[in-house]
Amino acid sequence: MQANHPLPVDPDRLLAIAEKWGTPTYVYLEAMIRERCRSLKSLFPEMPVSWLYAVKANDNPHVIRIIAGEGFGFDTVSYEEVLLCLKLGTDPRNIFYTENNMTDAEMHGAASQGVILNIGSLGRLAAFCKAYPGTECSIRIKPDISDGHHAKVDTGNQDSKFGIRLDLVPEAVNIARKHGVRIRGIHAHIGSGIQEPENLLAEIEVLLKSSVNLQDIAFINFGGGIPIPYRPGESPFDLERFADLASDRLKKFLAGAKNPVSFFxxxxxxxxxPAGVLLTQANTVKDQGRKSFIGTDTGFNHLLRPALYDAYHMVVNLSGTTGREEDKTYHIAGNICESGDMLALDRTLPETRPGDYLAVLDAGAYGMTMASQYNRRALPAEVLITTEGYHKTIRSRKSPEETVDDFLRETGMAAAQPDGVS
Ligand SMILES: Cc1ncc(COP(=O)(O)O)c(C=O)c1O
Known part of the structure; x- marks a missing residue:
């Protein structure tokens, strides 16, 4: 097997799924999702630490159900995500809604269903307090600590659009007090794919210190951002070390806290x-002089991360390549009509031929949730390999005809006549 990054599952199984379901198809591993949830939950034994899953990473309802079953609540960032969790049966008190330029309608929708609102601007806080006096909420602060795998996902820096400025927290307290609203939580999220654990520890420090000025504080939410290795040989984030360092600090905080406080x-x-793979099929292989290209049946409409963030995903040729010419270096291109539609650059793979199936690894987060129908393409199918080893369709593929028919229906043009025909 090329590329010294372990596939999360036997390649023959992935080949069988590609052949049966066709491509492009996202495949997720239930056992691995569960195992990862459990290892997070074991990180802070006997401490009041709870875990929320950030739905934006992968919102397939089957995935949400699995993670709910592991005892996680949910972090949501839109009213639609709130509704999705509610409709899947989540107790509203286990849904944390981190608003971002929320509308009044979204605020009323979430608040009236008992969801905890995490408010990131003084204006929105004032609107909430006025509409819901005597209730509770959480506030998101801007900690002025930045991190993340790319500038576009660095959310805690000084110039970030997110959160309430630290020096404005006393004003937030005044606004809430005026309306009898209790600020029960404080939150920050410094970025996705954190590079330096020290930054997360520094953010924790800022939140702990800021919480001292909130007399009704019941929980402190440190956000998400734990990274995964994408490149071969990249070391994983040392979660145990991070948890040890954080635990020491949190225990000290709890020892001096006036009220019981929990952490998220x-x-x-x-x-x-790591529990997701995007399967695609090579349909074109060509030598463009200086570069050789593998053309596939997917693209940045299905996996945006390489185009948006210059993100690296390992790619493995799953097909039987024994007896072929020696390894070659390729650009792996998508089928979207844009030159930036590249899944991977300068990858050394076994000689690849049209018809070969490729697996794009570590595609379980921010893959399907960021997918679009650009170029009017259909979305990929999604398949779950269950803990028992079954293959289950968790989102079916639409044919090109269904895709276009749906589009015409949604735009009110299903019955339209060609131009000039009345
Ligand atoms: C507010 C918030 N919380 C949590 C997350 C989850 O981040 P990650 O998937 O890197 O853990 C994000 C994503 O950027 C976010 O915006």
């Missing part, structure tokens, strides 16, 4: 990223 983390990528 809200990771997404770490739970589902």
């Amino acid at each position: 983390f809200e990771p997404g990528r770490w739970i589902v990223g």
Whole structure:
């Protein structure tokens, strides 16, 4: 097997799924998702630490159900995500809604169903307090600590659009007090794919210190962002070391706290990223002079991360390549009509031929949730390998005809006549 990064599952199994379901198809491993949830939950024994899953990473309802079954609550960032969790039966008190430029309608929708609102601006806090006096909420602060795997996902820096400025927290307290609203929680999220654990520890420090000024504080949410290795040989984030360092600090805090306080983390990528693979088929192989290209049946409409963040995903040729010419270096291209539609650059793979199936690894987070129908393409199918080893369709593929028919229906043009025909 090329590329010294372990596939999360036997390649023959992936080949069988590619052949039966066709491509492009996302495949997720239930056992691995569960195992990762459990290892997170064991990190802070006997401490009041709870875990929320960041739904934005992968919102397939089957995935949400699995993670709920592991005792996780949910971190949501839109009213639609709130509704999704509610409709899947989540207790509203286990849904944390981190608003971002929320509308009044979204605020009323979530608040009236008992969901905890995590408010990131003074204006929205004032609107909430006015509409819901005597209730409770959480506030998101801007800690001025930045991290993340790319500038576009660095959310805690000084110029970030997210959160309430630290020097404005006293004003937030005044606004809440005026309306008898109790600020029960304080939250920050410094970025996705944190590079330096020290930054997360520094953010924890800022939150602990800020919470002291909140007399009704009941919980502190440190956000998500735990990274995963994407490149061969990249070391994983040392979770145990991080948890040891954080535990010492949290225990000290609890020892001096006036009221009982619990802590939250809200990771997404770490739970589902490595548990997902995007299967695609090579349909074109060509030598463009200086570069050789493998053309596939997917693209940045299905996996945006390489185009948006210059993100690296390992790619493995699953097909039987024994007896072929020696390894070659390829750019792996998508089928979207844009030159930036590259899944991977300069990858050395066994000689690849049209018809070969490829697996794009670590695609379980921010893959399908960021997928679009650009170029009017259909979305991929999604398949779950259950803990018992069954293959289950968890989102079926639409044919090109269904895709276009749906589009015409949604745009009110299903019955339209060609131009010029009345
Ligand atoms: C508010 C919030 N919480 C949690 C997350 C989850 O981040 P990650 O998937 O890197 O753990 C994100 C993603 O950026 C986020 O915006």
